[in-house]
Amino acid sequence: MIIDKDSCTACGECQTVCPTGAISPAKGVYKIDPEVCTECAGEADEPQCMNTCPDGCIDYLTA
Numbered sequence: 001m002i003i004d005k006d007s008c009t010a011c012g013e014c015q016t017v018c019p020t021g022a023i024s025p026a027k028g029v030y031k032i033d034p035e036v037c038t039e040c041a042g043e044a045d046e047p048q049c050m051n052t053c054p055d056g057c058i059d060y061l062t063a
């Protein structure tokens with residue numbers, strides 16, 4: 001998953017719902033570590049960060 005840094009408002013909502021701790025603050029916005037992100041496999045049917053972001057700035061890395 002990837003965060004569009006131009007749209008992110010740094011609200012932090014995505015970090016609170018991530019089951020793997022892949023999301024952290026960086027350079028005034030938030031970023032997802034692709035080495036840690038599992039796309040929520042085994043945790044939820046859909047990526048929780050994507051469903052939670054109020055600004056719709058999270059999408060699949062390869063979308």
Ligand code: SF4
Nearest residue numbers: 018037039040047049
């Ligand atoms: S898809 Fe799931 S594991 Fe990956 S960053 Fe989002 S909440 Fe975390």
Ligand code: SF4
Nearest residue numbers: 008009011012014053
């Ligand atoms: S939920 Fe969306 S706007 Fe909020 S910090 Fe995460 S990516 Fe940025």
